[in-house]
Amino acid sequence: MARPPANGHRDEPLGAAVLAAEPVADPGRQLLARLLRERRGQVLQAWVQRQLANGAYRSGRVSEAEVRSESTVLLAAMQAAMARGGGSGVAEDAELAALLGSMSADRARQGYTPSETAVAVFSLKDALVAVLDEAYADDLAVLADAVRAMNAIVDGMGLQTFEAYTAGREAVLKSQQLSLLELSTPVVKLWDGIVAVPLIGTLDSGRSQTVMENLLQAIVDTGSQIAIIDITGVPMVDTLVAQHLLKTAAATRLMGADCIISGIRPQIAQTMVHLGVELGTVVTKATLADAFKVALRRVGADLSAVAGR
């Protein structure tokens, strides 16, 4: 597939990134690779200009020098990936993907939206088309090939930045969820033989499982006979939540401890009756104080007011 250099350009390497011969047979890719070799400076200039022309950079959050150095590195990485890439997935090349990922993360930190980052990458298309147009205007078939190849690659790169952004977000969410789960189910010892779990927030299956495990373990560790589950902070009790509470109460009983559910607000009591939720034989109290009083009596302690207070 030896094509004579169009427009009289010598097929000579340009710049530092001298690369091995293209392993890919796709003529469009080959042409694109050659263009990058020969006219990298031109492409880079066009790309940087377009990025700077984009609204995101006018706010002055990033200087031209920064954009230029970043673009230079990216372009080189893209070129290297094209030289390495056997199949179609240039954007999936590990090195290029890592670079795009860190670029995406940097921009996200600087306050750019993921779209702005992607647009910055996509503006490479515009730059490449302009340069391709100038270089190969006389051979439309070749030009179409090259544009098609370029589209696939740059689209993939843009999507990579998106993927990296989402993955970063997801990681943050996961770690927050985990710390929330750890924070949200403390088992506190109220007295010798009495433990309590103040539940705050919505109870889902995962959380109620954690609550159950923590509570049962605490019962074993402290040798408690009474476990109080306080649901003052639970905003809504539906049949599913009630099911979870009943399961926890049943498991507590199996262990040989008694379970009291406290902190049922008036609206929740109404909702539960309307929904037909039955707590069965589980003891319920309106407030944690009531539950604690009962629990104290049960373990043989007594409360009495001190005279004169």
Next chain:
Amino acid sequence: MDRIPILKLGDSLLVTIQVDITDRLAGRLQDDLMERIVATGARGVVIDISALDLVDSFMGRMLAGIADMSRILDAETVVVGMRPVVAITLVELGLTLPGVRTALSLEQGMATLDRVLAAARTGGDSGDADDLTDNPGN
């Protein structure tokens, strides 16, 4: 082991399950236990399962079965020392063992049994820890 030992302690019988129980072993335990209840006139049965960390529905049904059978022979059953994982498994299996009394430890189990039997002797109906529900101060 082809037989689980049953120890007599006062007017109670003590069974400690320390091995993974097979269906055959479970059947044999039920037979032996019922015979011993009748032979000794025991009023209480304490089953210690603190060494057990694996249960299935069969095991759950066996415990419930022993409790029901003992009650017919006028003996109360207390299951003691259930581990959290075992409790969670049984609940997930839907076996909440409503007819079985439970206690955290052997000591507390014996205390529960004493209370229940004392209540039964004085004519109180179940003597269980029902004082959770009556709350005169409220």
